[in-house]
Amino acid sequence: MASVTSKLYSDDVSLLVLLLDTNPFYWSTTSIKFSQFLSHVLAFLNAVLGLNQLNQVVVIATGYSSCDYIYDSSLTPNGHFESSGTGMPAIFSSLLKKLDEFSAKDEELCKEEDNEKRVASSLLSGSLSMALCYIQRVFRSGHLHPQPRILCLQGSPDGPEQYVAVMNSIFSAQRLMVPIDSCYIGTQNSAFLQQASYITGGVHHSPKQLDGLFQYLTTIFATDLYTRGFVQLPKPVGVDFRASCFCHKKTIDMGYICSVCLSIFCEHHKKCSTCGSVFGQSKLDEASSVANKKRKAPDS
Amino acid sequence: MPQVKIIAKSFMDMVASLTAIKLDKLYNNVFICEAILRSLPPLAKKYVLQLLYIDIPVPATMMEEWVLADGVSKHRVAIDRLIQLRIFSETKDRKKQTCYSLNPTFQKNLQKHVISGGVLPREPMNANNANNAIKLPSLQELETYALQQWECFLLQLINSGQAEKLTGISSSMLKVFQRGLLSQRDRDGPRLTESGFQFLLMDTNAQLWYIIREYILNAEERDVDPADLISFLLELSFHVTGEAYNLNTLTDVQRNTLKDLADLGLVKLQQGRKDSWFIPTKLATNLSVSLADSSVRKEGYVMMETNFRMYAYSTSKLQCEILRLFSRIEYQLPNLIACAITKESLYNAFDNGITSDQIITFLQQNSHPRCASRVPSIPENVTDQIRLWESDLKRIEMTQAHFYDEFPSKDVFEAACDFAREWGGLLWEDSKRMRLVVKSEIHNQMREFLHTQSK
Known part of the structure; x- marks a missing residue:
């Protein structure tokens, strides 16, 4: 591990991979509009980038049936703001453009699929693995890299069919020692995100008032890994391990x-x-006899 | 290397030591606000962000609850820093409790930054505007230029005669920079002092800050307001490397400053057909990075072998000089310096006040990428030997002492010995000839004691 830690910057330089839920099925049901939500998130990204010149932010959009990188601050080295005349820095207009393209593509893919029965969940497993791939690439390239962490901004309910893929991503994040923070803004609670944060040592929080989302984001999720050692952060009340x-x-x-x-x-x-293992007796009422048989087995 | 940290940090101390009015004026500039935010300790950054949209004063007791029990000292450091820089102001509420609130100008500027994102201090040259444009150097060229300029300056700094090409830094300016690094002795010319040697072993960013700090401290002698200079330097660090900016957008003072900075390699000046342009180099844009002490490391060039031989892939004369500080140069090829670390060369270095830790850190920081990927990057037997040779020099410990003899009687002598032992100051005794040596700290007590004994 020594070689890895020596490659880190000395203090609080961080790489934040943000997984943004863009699932249209979710956003059509919420009280807060997606545009409002996005303005909170953009302000948050600006704040994170402003904290340290070496900070890096990557945004991955999590759609209904696909996911994609929509913003990477290392590709637009602080500058190259072509004044587009809209009064908005080019970095975010490029993000919005990519987001538009992404949601159009996602809609098309969604139409192709005729899986009517599926829960309106978003493709969390896909974006988690993309984030981990990105982080893995950062680990392997260059001699110095920022401390990575993942933040899931999720509103859609869990898709139980993604269970295995999500759990695998969580375990590989744990191995890489990358914490997964999660901010769940939906109405139900998300067992995936609770487990992800619990296992990887990240923070899980579901804000009560969404109009103050920026304050939640900066107070809790802008905290770099170095500072986390000595500040109070929300602790998990109970984790849904189902x-x-x-x-x-x-x-x-x-x-x-x-x-x-x-x-x-x-x-x-x-x-x-x-x-492919073959199981023995089945019914619950025979459970005792199964147990007996098993116990006898080594004797015979 | 503790010295390095103090030097790099003290720039912010310098900002903090500005008068309240000047400091408040500084915060009118968005870039200063951001640069200062970046330079804060991590916890302080968090507090600022957390209070960014809170308009009422926050009780100190509440803020203390934000940190865990073992973070209290860090909390205090953060709060002290924020108050020192006048980002936080202390007020008392109705219940006489201490409350903190953000500096309103600072808060407003940061809010603007958070909402609208980073903006550039000034418009870069528009490359499409053909009748006015200049050819921009590539980033690679620019970096070579910056490093060349910087090395040239350093060479001139340590040895005015050796630099091939003189920079435009005035000799009075150079004297200012040399103040702490060289000792002027008329007989054998200027010699590097202890801190001068340590300066050479620092990384470029730390060196740069040392020079910039001297430059700012000296500003008043040149009739320049230090606050203006600080704000300009910080602003400069927010320009984009490799883009050209028009000199006409600057004030006279800033233009003069820029000339000096060009000599240091922070900017490259280029004359267009109609206007003059300046192109910030990496050294300039890294200024605000090095405020917080996460240094950007450049690629190393030194390979250390277990047989104490060292190969340095470098063409730079400066680096050769630096290696000469603690090793024996054996031969030089066009791109390679071969040297050996010997006992004599190290003793020479230790004599000059360089410590073994400094040498080892220097070697580690500058080790060739191939070696740097190994653990440890410097062979252990070499680091051990360097440390051993240093401790060899420290085999004798000196203690100021006083010597007593000709005691009138055995009793008095023994009483004196016991007395000295009680005070923990007995160094040596010879009971046969009644002589003893005590530490000089207790000499006075000892004398009084002997006076009372003789009565």
Whole structure:
């Protein structure tokens, strides 16, 4: 680990990868308009960039069926503001342009898919893995790099069908020691984000009043990793550890687990669909006899 | 290298030491606000951001709750800094509690920055405007230019005779810069002082700040307001590297300053057909980076071998001079300096006041990328040996002492020994010949004690 830490800048230089939820199904139901929300976020990005000249911000849009990079501050080295006459710095007009293109593309992809039954969730797993790929690239290139962290700004409900992919991303973030902060602005609570922040040591918070979003963002999520060592941040009240089953992608409290590969199922199967192990007796009332048999097995 | 930090930090101390009126005037400039925000300790940055949209004073007790128990000292440092820079002002509310509120001008400017994003201090040259444009140098060229200029200046600084090409820095100016670094002795010419050697081993940013600081401290002698100079320098750091800006947009004072800065390699001046332009180099735009002490490291060039031989891939005369400070140059090829670290060369360095830690940090910071990727980048036997040679010189410890003999009797001698032992000042005793040595701190007490004994 020594070689990695020596490659970091000395203090609070940070790389923030922001995952922005642009799911139209969610934004059509909210009290706050997407444009209002975006103005809070842009101000927040400006603030983060202003804190340190070496700070870097990457924004990834999380759509309904796709995700894409829409802004990278390292590609527009502070400057190159072509005065576009709109009274807005070019960095953000380019972000907005990309965002427009992205949502148009996302809409098209969404039409192609005729998956009517799907929950109106956004593709969190995709954007998480994109963020991790980006961070991995930063780790491998150059001799000095900022401290990375991921911030999920999510409003859409979890998509249980993404469970495995999301969990895998979370575990690789944990391995890379990249904290995933999450700011959940939706009405339900998100088990994915709670678990992501809990496992990777990030902060999870769901703001109550969305018109003060900027204050929440700067107070909690603008805190760099160095400062986190000595300030009060929201602590997890309770983490929703529920998993999704591998067979029907339902969120479950209790289920069956393959003793070989730990795959989760909501009902009993003869054979594990992941690793192919054959399971024994099934019914719950025979559970005791199964236990007896197993206990006997080593003796015989 | 503790010295480096003090020097890099003290620029902000200098800003803080400006008078209240001047400081408030500085905050009218958006760029100063931002540069100052960037220079704050991380916790202070967080406080400023947190209070950015809060218009009423916030009680100090409430702010203390924002930090964990072990962050209290950092909290205090942050608050002190903010008050020192007049970003926070202290007020008392009705319940006589201390409250803090942000400086309104500072707050307004930062809010503007947060909402509208970074803007440039002035418009860069429009390359399409053909009748007025100049050919811009590539970033690579610009960086070479900056480094060349800077090295030239450094060479001139340490050894006025050796620089091939003299910079335009006036000799009186140069004297100011040399003040702390060279000791003027008429007999054998100027010699580098201890801090001069340490200066050479610092990284470029720290060196730059040292020079800039001297330059600002000296400003009043040149009838320039230090506050104006500070604000201009900070503003300069927000320009884009490699873009040209019109000199006509500057005041006379700023134009004169710019000439000096061009000699240091901070900007490149270029004459167009109609107007003059200045192009900021990386050195200038990094000014506000080095305010907070995260230095941008450049690529190293030194390879250290376990047999104490050192190969430096460099064409620079300055770097050769620096290596000569602590090693023996054996031969030089066009792009390579081969040298060896020997006991003699190191003793020479230690004599000049360079410490082993400084040498080792220098080697680590400048090690060639191939070596830098190894852990440790400098062979352990070399670092150990450097430290050992240094501790060799420190084998003798000196203590001021007083010597007593001719005691009238054995009793008095033993009483004196016990007395000295009680005070923890007995260094040596010889009971047969009744002689003893005590630390000079307790000499007075000892004398009094002996007076009372003799009565």
